[in-house]
Amino acid sequence: AASIRTVQFRYTRWSEKIEENNEELYDHENDPEEHINLIEDKAYKNVLGEMRVMMELKRKSVIR
Numbered sequence: 001a002a003s004i005r006t007v008q009f010r011y012t013r014w015s016e017k018i019e020e021n022n023e024e025l026y027d028h029e030n031d032p033e034e035h036i037n038l039i040e041d042k043a044y045k046n047v048l049g050e051m052r053v054m055m056e057l058k059r060k061s062v063i064r
Contacts, residue, residue, distance in 0.1 A: 004055050010034070011051035016059075018052070025051065 003012040008029045014022040025048055026034040038044045 002055065002059070004051060004058060006051075006054075009047060009051060011048070011055060013055060023048075 001012055001014045003010055005011075008027060010024075010026045010028060012024040023039050024034075025038040025044060026036070027038060027044075028034075039048065
């Protein structure tokens, strides 16, 4: 598993590729205890996209 964090959000992926049920997205401003996974919430679609891009950029910078 790997996670990436911004001030407000934490995104976790449980394998290298995006697959069904292997992602989590939490809003720490509104859910600091991480009870509500927002991965299916359409209101967070743009955030999810940004976090996925950030994850891939980080992975590529580490794996050379």
